[in-house]
Amino acid sequence: MYSSASSNYNKSPAPHKEPPTGIPVGGPPPNQAPAVWSSGLCDCCDDASNCCITWCCPCITFGRIAHITDKGATSCCASGALYCLIAAFIGCPCLYSCFYRSKLRKDYMLPESPCGDCLVHCCCESCALCQEYRELKHRGFNMSLGWEGNMERQNMGVGMTAPGVQGGMNR
Template sequence: MEAQHLHGKPQAEGQWSTGFCDCFSDCSNCCITCWCPCITFGQVADIVDRGATTCGTAGALYALISFITGCGCLYSCYYRKKMRAQYNIEGDDCSDCLKHFCCELCALTQQYRELTHRGFNMSLGWAGNLERNQGVAMGAPVFQGGMNR
């Protein structure tokens, strides 16, 4: 399998594949995120953590933090930062926090769409995507060139 297939459509270096306010380009995810953001967050966290945190665990923790403090956006903001680092997407910590604080739903749906555009089937989770691709580690870093002095 070639890398292009594993990661979906190639993205411009440092760019998100969709805009921040393109929430309605995927109506089903938009509705799910609007009514139960913990589901979308759990799916994103499962992929970003590469299966170390399950969808259910991340979603439940997000819901608990949101219920107790009303600030689940702080938890999801951390995953936006982590995702940007994994895929070398432009942005900074301050803008991540502002996006999640001001429009949590748009931020979560953008992350969901980004992972979908990179070839992940979000309903399968990390383990399902690995199995689907016969154990090839998706999202593994690509090293270019050989050893340099």
């Protein structure tokens, strides 16, 4: 009995395993710092034209966000139309749009702020859509071009600007 206890004592502990997602326990990958939203949830008037469009017809803003977030897999029109159908028949398009907020957050390592994605969309649908739209614009996307237009623009050398860096052509 004593010998088996001493043999267990000399064994090294089991190696630390990462979760199946590949993300180390305790936070983001070591080479990347957690990001922050480029604007607040209630900063809708920072982009007044998008604020007006979102207030009048949120399906347009949502369609653009979904098209970019899905990397062109779904069209802007199809996403916007589905958003309208859900709004018309169920009355809660936030049940659909909150999934795109989650996807956007995961793509850019953004915090779940100020609360859970579904709660943000259920309580402040227009503000959430405006914030997501501004975030994608801040990350260099021209929202009116869609995914394909932004990729063509990038391939032609225009490129997306890094957050916080002002760029453009000057003569």
